[in-house]
Amino acid sequence: MARRSTPAGPALFDGEAGRPDFSHETMLIDRGARVVAGVDEAGRGPLAGPVVVAAVRLNPDRIPAGLNDSKKLNATQREALFDLIMASAEVSIASAPPDEIVARNIRGATLAAMARAVRALPTPAERALIDGRDVPPGLPCPGLALIGGDGRSVSIAAASIVAKVTRDRMCAVMETDAPGFGFAGHKGYGTAAHLRALVDQGPSRHHRNEFAPVAAALAQRRTLA
Known part of the structure; x- marks a missing residue:
C-alpha cells in the first residue's frame, strides 16, 4: 500500500505548520x-x-x-x-x-x-x-x-x-435524561452552574460521585437539608 497522503476535506483550516503528521x-x-x-x-x-x-x-x-x-x-x-x-x-x-x-x-x-x-x-x-x-x-x-x-x-x-x-x-x-444540569453545554465539567445544580438537585446517575467536587457539593447539600 502506498504511503502518500492525499488531503481531503472542506476548506475550514489554515496552514499546516505545527500540525501532527504521519x-x-x-x-x-x-x-x-x-x-x-x-x-x-x-x-x-x-x-x-x-x-x-x-x-x-x-x-x-x-x-x-x-x-x-x-x-x-x-x-x-x-x-x-x-x-x-x-x-x-x-x-x-x-x-x-x-x-x-x-x-x-x-x-x-x-x-x-x-x-x-x-x-x-x-x-x-x-x-x-x-x-x-x-x-x-x-x-x-x-x-x-x-x-x-x-x-x-x-x-x-x-x-x-x-x-x-x-x-x-x-x-x-x-x-x-437528566435535565437541569446543563450537560449539553458544559459537557460534565465542574462549572459554577453545574456545582450549584448538584447542590440543588443532588447527583444524577451520570455523576462520578467519588470525584472531590461532586462529593463536596453533596456534603453541602446535606448541610443545607
Whole structure:
C-alpha cells in the first residue's frame, strides 16, 4: 500500500505548520507493522458522564486535511472531520461509564477502555500509538506512548476528534435524561452552574460521585437539608 497522503476535506483550516503528521506511523510501517492505530480519549476531567476512547487506523492515501488535536479545533471543524474520518478510516469506539470509573479509578478505567477500543478494530492492529504517558495493559499489540500525541500523530489526532465528538453527542443525550444540569453545554465539567445544580438537585446517575467536587457539593447539600 502506498504511503502518500492525499488531503481531503472542506476548506475550514489554515496552514499546516505545527500540525501532527504521519511520521510515527511511517516509522512503524517501515519496521514491518502493516496496521498502525492511533488511540486517544475524551472526558477524563469532567464530573459526570463516561470516558470515551477511539482507536483509528487511517488510510495513508485518504488522510483528511486539517487533522489536529481536537482541543485546537472548533465544533464545526470537529464535526466535519468526524464525518471524513468515519468515511475513510477504520474506527472503533469504547467507553467507561461512571460505575467503572469509580471501580477502577479514572486512570484505570481510561486504560481499560483504550485496550477495548484497540481490540475492537475491524482489522487487528499490529502497533498502537497512544496519547499520553501510559501503554494500556491488555493491548492486543505492542503500544508506543506519545506525550502530546494528539499534536504529533495524525492517527492520534483523528482518534481525539472521534472521541470528543462522540462524547459531546452523548452529553446531549445525558441532558435529555437528566435535565437541569446543563450537560449539553458544559459537557460534565465542574462549572459554577453545574456545582450549584448538584447542590440543588443532588447527583444524577451520570455523576462520578467519588470525584472531590461532586462529593463536596453533596456534603453541602446535606448541610443545607
